Amino acid sequence: MARIKKGDLVEVVRGRTSDAKKLAERNARRAAEGLEPLRPGDKGKRGRVIRVFPAEDKVLVEGINLKTRHVRQNAQGQSGGIETVEAPIALCKVALVDPETKERTRVGFRVEEGVRPNGRKRTVRVRYAKKSGKEL
Numbered sequence: 001m002a003r004i005k006k007g008d009l010v011e012v013v014r015g016r017t018s019d020a021k022k023l024a025e026r027n028a029r030r031a032a033e034g035l036e037p038l039r040p041g042d043k044g045k046r047g048r049v050i051r052v053f054p055a056e057d058k059v060l061v062e063g064i065n066l067k068t069r070h071v072r073q074n075a076q077g078q079s080g081g082i083e084t085v086e087a088p089i090a091l092c093k094v095a096l097v098d099p100e101t102k103e104r105t106r107v108g109f110r111v112e113e114g115v116r117p118n119g120r121k122r123t124v125r126v127r128y129a130k131k132s133g134k135e136l
Contacts, residue, residue, distance in 0.1 A: 003096070003107045003127070008049045008136070010061060010094040011104050016041025042089075046097060050086065058088035065089045100132040107136065 004010065017023060018040040027037035047062040067087045073080035098105040109125045116122055127136040 004049060004052060004059060004091065004094070006049050006052060009046060009097040009099070010049055010059070011046045011097050012042045012044065012061075012064060012089070012093060013095045013104065014093040015043045017043045018045060019043075053088055056088070057091045059091055059094060060086055060088050061094065062086065096129070096136065098129040098131050098134070099136070100129070100134045103131060105129040105131040 016038065020040075023038070023040050030037055042064050045064055047064045049059050050062055051060040053059065063086070065087045066084050069083050069085050071080050071083055095104040096107055097103065106129075108128050108130050110128060112124050112126055114122050114124050128134060129136055
C-alpha cells in the first residue's frame with residue numbers, strides 16, 4: 001500500500017478501453033447483434049491521486065471513474081442538480097507513471113542511512129521507479 005501516495009501520477013491499466021479504433025470495432029460487432037453500443041472506458045488515462053483508501057485497497061484519481069450524482073436542493077440555498085464526481089478505483093487497476101520516462105513503472109524500495117542533526121543514525125526507505133531508477 002505504501003507504493004502509491006497522494007499526489008502521484010498514475011495510469012489506468014485495466015478496464016474498458018478508451019481507444020477509438022478498438023471501440024468502433026467492438027460496437028460494430030454489437031450493432032450486428034442488435035445490442036446497444038458500449039461507452040468508452042478509462043483504460044490508458046492518467047491522473048493525479050487525490051486520496052488513498054488503504055482499508056479498501058482503493059484510490060481516488062482526478063478525472064478517472066467519473067460517476068453522475070443527483071443532488072437535492074437544500075434549505076441553505078445550495079442549488080440541486082446533476083454533478084459529476086470521481087469514484088474510487090481499485091488499486092490493482094492503476095500503475096505509477098515514471099516521472100522521467102513518462103511510462104508505467106513498478107516501484108522499488110531502497111534503504112538509505114542518514115544522520116540526524118543530533119548525531120543519531122536513522123534508516124530511511126526510499127521509493128524509486130524501477131525503469132529509470134529515479135526517486136518518486
